[in-house]
Every structure is written in structure tokens, then in C-alpha cells.
Amino acid sequence: MKTTLILTTALVASGFAASAQELNVVSWGGSYTKSQVEAYHKPFTEMTGIKINSIDADNPATPLKTQVEAGNVTIDLADIELSDAIRLCDEGLLEPIDPASLPPAPDGTPAIEDFVDGALQDCAVATIVWGTIYAYDTTKFTGEKPSKIGDFFDTEKFPGKRGLLKAPKRSLEMALLADGVPAAEVYDVLGTPEGVDRAFAKLDTIKNDVVWWEAGAQPPQLLADGEVVMTTAYNGRIFNAIADEGKPFQIVWDGQYIDFDLWAIPKGAPNLEAAKQFLAFSTDTQRLADQAKWIAYGPARKSSASLVGLYQDGKIEMAPHMPTNPDNMTNSLVNDPEFWADHDVELNERFNAWLAG
Incomplete structure (x- = not known):
């Protein structure tokens, strides 16, 4: 970096x-x-x-x-x-x-x-x-394995640190998907003050367990180093870690964010x-x-x-x-660039204030 x-x-x-x-x-x-x-x-x-x-x-x-x-x-x-x-x-x-x-x-x-x-x-x-997915280290879970977007936020059932992109884009959408909002309704919900509050409330549930990443090469490294047990990532980076380096990682496609x-x-x-x-x-x-x-x-x-x-x-x-x-793509969300063109500044400000809080 x-x-x-x-x-x-x-x-x-x-x-x-x-x-x-x-x-x-x-x-x-x-x-x-x-x-x-x-x-x-x-x-x-x-x-x-x-x-x-x-x-x-x-x-x-x-x-x-x-x-x-x-x-x-x-x-x-x-x-x-x-x-x-x-x-x-x-x-x-x-x-x-x-x-x-x-x-x-x-x-x-x-x-x-x-x-x-x-x-x-x-x-x-x-x-x-490309897709933003989450992936986990298969050696960290001996019983049931994470399989749904909600599992990323369930630190009781699947304990351990999470890697998450240090940005509101993708993190807020993922939080709403995990909170049960259908993919087709995510941007409608996120376009309301109540929806934004709901997304941040969901992020609050894992805030103390998050290791933040900013560059695409970081998530597979965080997994490989054992700093996190699961992390959001770009699907191609995780694939290459598996295919080229033999890493014991597994992609969860549920809740994929497509761009x-x-x-x-x-x-x-x-x-x-x-x-x-x-x-x-x-x-x-x-x-x-x-x-x-x-x-x-x-x-x-x-x-x-x-x-x-x-x-x-x-x-x-x-x-x-x-x-x-x-x-x-069974439960995937396609990026709405017009939404982010309209809301990027305000949601970044809210996100940065939340991080500092």
C-alpha cells in the first residue's frame, strides 16, 4: 500500500x-x-x-x-x-x-x-x-460454515474479527441486505433518513470487531495473516489467492454487490x-x-x-x-451509480463521523 x-x-x-x-x-x-x-x-x-x-x-x-x-x-x-x-x-x-x-x-x-x-x-x-463478496478462512470454523450475508454480522455464532472496506459505499448496502432488506429495495431504503440510520445501526453491531481495509490487495492478506476470520473483498482477489497460492478460503456469494x-x-x-x-x-x-x-x-x-x-x-x-x-447472483445487488452520484458526499460525511464516534 x-x-x-x-x-x-x-x-x-x-x-x-x-x-x-x-x-x-x-x-x-x-x-x-x-x-x-x-x-x-x-x-x-x-x-x-x-x-x-x-x-x-x-x-x-x-x-x-x-x-x-x-x-x-x-x-x-x-x-x-x-x-x-x-x-x-x-x-x-x-x-x-x-x-x-x-x-x-x-x-x-x-x-x-x-x-x-x-x-x-x-x-x-x-x-x-466484478463483485464485492465476503470470504472466510475455512480452517477457522470446524462446525457450521458461514453461508449467508447475515452470517457476516453474526459474531456470536461466528466469532472473530471482520475485514470491511473503509467506505460507506458497499458497506451500507451490505448492512441493509444483512438486516433483511430485499436487494430490489436497498436503494429506496438507503435514500431515506430512516434507512441510513438502519444501515449504521447494523454496522454498529460489528464495529468493535472490524479491521478496516482500503486497497484491494489487503483483504486476502488479512485472511492469510489471521487478522480476520472473514472479510469483504473483490471476488477476483480471493479467487487468485485460492488458485495461485492454495489459500483455504471460501467465497460466500449471497449478498454479492455487482459493479x-x-x-x-x-x-x-x-x-x-x-x-x-x-x-x-x-x-x-x-x-x-x-x-x-x-x-x-x-x-x-x-x-x-x-x-x-x-x-x-x-x-x-x-x-x-x-x-x-x-x-x-441469486441474492445480488447491482450498484446504482446515480444514487451514489447524488448521495456520495453526505454519506461519506456521515460515515467518517460514525468512524470517529
Whole structure:
């Protein structure tokens, strides 16, 4: 995490300059960035000769916004979440993206028809569908195992520390799901003062048992180090810990929170045309399917689904591990970016005050 912060600070402060034959691409680090490097960066460089400087940030939207507002942009492309993509676009900080500039599916279906609903935004193009789930260390429970979203909050039945994202987004929705609110009603409830109170009351029940995390690489490490017995996490990070490192972890899909990650180009990107070229290349059908060889995130194009096969080890079938697998979506909640665009500031303020209280 310290390395990430140093890299991000250096990128913002010193202007990590790129030549015409280099692109600065900012993403989230860890196994996720590795999947991008393998599926996108390496083949793009091989095809074009353009070098990709891959830079990590805890949240790539932060340095992007800072740079554009300062008029000192060195980022060419950033991987950001859906709510950030909408907000930054509304603020005029991102380049618009024409769907017609994106490659069609292999059968000729236009990109605008081939991407799943919500994946194409005015200023951003989704690459993956991912889930925030919770996972537990199977060696910590000898009898009954956690299986529902409510079990995460039941420290009497399942004692031990919990890892939780240090942010209201996803934490509040998860609390309401665990408190019995149907997924279809979560945002309606959270849009009321009573609903917000209810979510925080549920979080109160585990507040003294929480170890807070901020970067995606932290939850599997917290589990591995025994600092927590269960933690919320990005599903791909837990999958990689299981598949690559043989960790005794188990994902609980009940109450999964589904979201997109998208490529966005900042206003004033120093290598705009090359950035657009890379964006189009990395969001074609084959490239999105290739990423699924390296991490368990679902491709954002419909035509990629049939091309998803084995993990890079050549052994594990990836389809069952995708957040978009129907078996994993029985009680899932899809992020409402418009809700967060409207309520982000007030709920962050309430969350920070609650943390300090």
C-alpha cells in the first residue's frame, strides 16, 4: 500500500511524462493489474510498439481528478469505477467516447449492442463486471460454515474479527441486505433518513470487531495473516489467492454487490490518439475474454462469454467463478451509480463521523 501511495504521489506531483511511444495507464494493482498487463498491455505493445507504463493507485479516479483540475495531466488512461466515471464525466474531466469507435463483435454486431447494459457510458467503456463478496478462512470454523450475508454480522455464532472496506459505499448496502432488506429495495431504503440510520445501526453491531481495509490487495492478506476470520473483498482477489497460492478460503456469494470497472481518458491526456487506440484494442471481444484467464471477473461484452475457458494454469474452469454466473447472483445487488452520484458526499460525511464516534 505504501508503494502504491508513493507511486501515485509521484505521478501527480512530478508529472510522469510519456513520449509519443508510451502510455501511462493507471489501475488498481495486484492480481487485477496483472490480468490487464497479460491480456491487454503486452499484446498491444507487441502489435504497435507503444510501451505501457502501468501505474498503481488505491483509487485511480483520485489522481486523474487531481491532474485534470491542476492542468497537469500525465495519465493517458485510467481504470475507474462506474459511479466515478459518471461523476467525472458530468464534471467535464473526461474525454467523450464514441461507441462507434469501438470494434464490433466477431459476427459484426456493433459494440453498442454487444456490451452488457450499463457498460457503455458517455466517457467510459467497461471491461469487467466484478463483485464485492465476503470470504472466510475455512480452517477457522470446524462446525457450521458461514453461508449467508447475515452470517457476516453474526459474531456470536461466528466469532472473530471482520475485514470491511473503509467506505460507506458497499458497506451500507451490505448492512441493509444483512438486516433483511430485499436487494430490489436497498436503494429506496438507503435514500431515506430512516434507512441510513438502519444501515449504521447494523454496522454498529460489528464495529468493535472490524479491521478496516482500503486497497484491494489487503483483504486476502488479512485472511492469510489471521487478522480476520472473514472479510469483504473483490471476488477476483480471493479467487487468485485460492488458485495461485492454495489459500483455504471460501467465497460466500449471497449478498454479492455487482459493479463495473471502466477505462476512461482524462481531459488533456498527453497521448490522446494512442490512448483511444489502446482503449479500442483492449475492449474487443477476444481481449476481454483473455483477461478472464487471469482473474475471475466477467467480461463486459456478451460475445466474450463463450470464449471464457480455463484459468491460466490450464486446469480451472472459469465460468463457475464469474460474478455473473447465475448461481452466484441469486441474492445480488447491482450498484446504482446515480444514487451514489447524488448521495456520495453526505454519506461519506456521515460515515467518517460514525468512524470517529
